[in-house]
Amino acid sequence: MEAILKDYIEAQMREMDEHVDLDVGDDLVAIGFDSIAYVRLIAFIEDRFGLSIPDSEVTIEHFGTIGNIAAYLEGSGVTVKGGGAG
Amino acid sequence: MDFSWSEDQTALRDDVIAFAATLNEGLRDRERVGEFPSEAWKRSADFGLLSMSVSSAHNASGIDTDLMTAALAMEALGYGCRDNGLNLALATHMWAVQHPIETFGTEEQKDRYLPPMTAGSMIGAHALSEPEAGSDHIALQTRAQHVSGGYRLSGTKRFITLGPVADVALVFATTDPDKGRWGITAFLVETASEGCQIGPVRDKMGLRTVPMSNLEFTDCFVPESNRLGLEGAGASISAGALGIERCFILATQVGSMARQLEEAIEFARTRRQFGQPVGKFQSVSNRIVDMKLALTTSQLLLHKVAWMIQQEQRFTLESALLKLLLSESFVESSLAAIRTYGGAGYLTEQEAERDLRDAVGGLLYAGTNDIQRVLVARVLGL
Numbered sequence: 001m002e003a004i005l006k007d008y009i010e011a012q013m014r015e016m017d018e019h020v021d022l023d024v025g026d027d028l029v030a031i032g033f034d035s036i037a038y039v040r041l042i043a044f045i046e047d048r049f050g051l052s053i054p055d056s057e058v059t060i061e062h063f064g065t066i067g068n069i070a071a072y073l074e075g076s077g078v079t080v081k082g083g084g085a086g
Numbered sequence: 087m088d089f090s091w092s093e094d095q096t097a098l099r100d101d102v103i104a105f106a107a108t109l110n111e112g113l114r115d116r117e118r119v120g121e122f123p124s125e126a127w128k129r130s131a132d133f134g135l136l137s138m139s140v141s142s143a144h145n146a147s148g149i150d151t152d153l154m155t156a157a158l159a160m161e162a163l164g165y166g167c168r169d170n171g172l173n174l175a176l177a178t179h180m181w182a183v184q185h186p187i188e189t190f191g192t193e194e195q196k197d198r199y200l201p202p203m204t205a206g207s208m209i210g211a212h213a214l215s216e217p218e219a220g221s222d223h224i225a226l227q228t229r230a231q232h233v234s235g236g237y238r239l240s241g242t243k244r245f246i247t248l249g250p251v252a253d254v255a256l257v258f259a260t261t262d263p264d265k266g267r268w269g270i271t272a273f274l275v276e277t278a279s280e281g282c283q284i285g286p287v288r289d290k291m292g293l294r295t296v297p298m299s300n301l302e303f304t305d306c307f308v309p310e311s312n313r314l315g316l317e318g319a320g321a322s323i324s325a326g327a328l329g330i331e332r333c334f335i336l337a338t339q340v341g342s343m344a345r346q347l348e349e350a351i352e353f354a355r356t357r358r359q360f361g362q363p364v365g366k367f368q369s370v371s372n373r374i375v376d377m378k379l380a381l382t383t384s385q386l387l388l389h390k391v392a393w394m395i396q397q398e399q400r401f402t403l404e405s406a407l408l409k410l411l412l413s414e415s416f417v418e419s420s421l422a423a424i425r426t427y428g429g430a431g432y433l434t435e436q437e438a439e440r441d442l443r444d445a446v447g448g449l450l451y452a453g454t455n456d457i458q459r460v461l462v463a464r465v466l467g468l
Contacts, residue, residue, distance in 0.1 A: 056319050
């Protein structure tokens with residue numbers, strides 16, 4: 001799951017002319033991931049993993065880093081097997 | 087895909103139109119002096135309008151209204167009520183304050199604020215914009231410092247619709263500017279609180295019956311029980327609230343455009359020049375056709391976005407497109423109406439020029455159209 005998120009976020013950053021090699025613990029806001037990027041990320045996650053994320057749960061604890069997001073999704077029951085979303 | 091409305095929905099629409107028409111009394115006089123229609127506000131609450139954005143568990147009417155029906159009711163409000171300032175005021179209170187409380191609030195917050203708000207005895211304002219943080223609201227500077235039992239807020243909120251008459255404000259502040267979006271937190275601040283000062287009413291081009299002012303906070307204590315949602319969730323709460331707001335605030339403009347179209351057609355059929363109705367001239371009829379096209383496309387997108395919200399689908403892109411289409415269509419429709427009436431349309435007594443002045447505000451509030459285009463472009467991957 002972390003790999004899927006990393007690929008997506010790095011691709012978004014490239015669209016913003018920011019070429020980064022992300023670590024799962026990197027602070028996304030600090031590297032320039034802005035509010036519109038988050039809108040797109042959440043839409044991507046909902047579509048890719050088939051869940052609905054309440055706005056009230058988009059906090060630093062859940063969405064601050066790739067690791068946080070992966071943990072949040074796993075806690076929400078999302079699993080990834082063989083590159084697909086479970 | 088079913089575009090039809092039920093008998094109950096059309097009956098409600100007709101009731102709202104009939105009621106809304108009673109809100110027009112004295113409009114020209116109060117618009118001239120910029121007077122907020124308090125009595126019309128209370129009657130709107132008594133009618134049940136303010137309750138439509140809140141579930142029956144917490145509203146004054148005790149009636150549940152689904153979001154599609156609520157959108158239709160807002161449309162009907164705009165058709166019947168010519169006071170676009172009042173329409174904006176009602177919609178802001180309903181969708182940018184009450185609805186976020188319903189969505190993100192604790193049971194205690196809902197019990198304390200929503201019954202009096204939906205009953206019309208408590209007015210709410212949405213306080214996000216600041217002098218240095220308009221479209222870039224992540225850069226807001228209003229501080230919320232932790233203190234025993236809650237927070238102390240300091241900062242200035244600018245261009246706050248209903249600010250001068252608000253009893254409670256949904257205020258966005260940062261607990262830590264270094265955290266960017268993760269510091270932004272939402273608070274329900276009672277304007278009678280010590281340290282909260284309402285600035286003077288700002289005069290403006292249109293929407294003159296809804297007062298606007300700054301709100302100043304100086305070490306204003308807000309108890310922890312008045313924080314809306316989690317600390318740091320404010321940016322997401324704001325984004326969610328603004329998306330809903332764009333749909334339902336602008337819904338009244340669809341009704342306004344429908345009224346403009348009907349009146350323009352009636353005028354073009356009865357006003358005669360050169361021995362025939364002016365509507366027989368293609369330069370006039372083409373303009374009216376364009377009014378119809380703008381109305382129909384706006385209405386379709388409004389209903390689609392309301393449907394998406396009701397289905398709990400993500401609607402960021404569509405609500406931005408709706409904001410663009412509706413607000414720009416209302417400006418065009420208002421100008422087209424004036425041009426159809428000719429010189430008479432330029433007179434205040436015709437009541438067409440007021441719509442144009444009011445419509446310009448729609449290009450700016452609920453997120454400027456410039457920033458909506460930025461958002462849409464980014465979502466498209468540009």
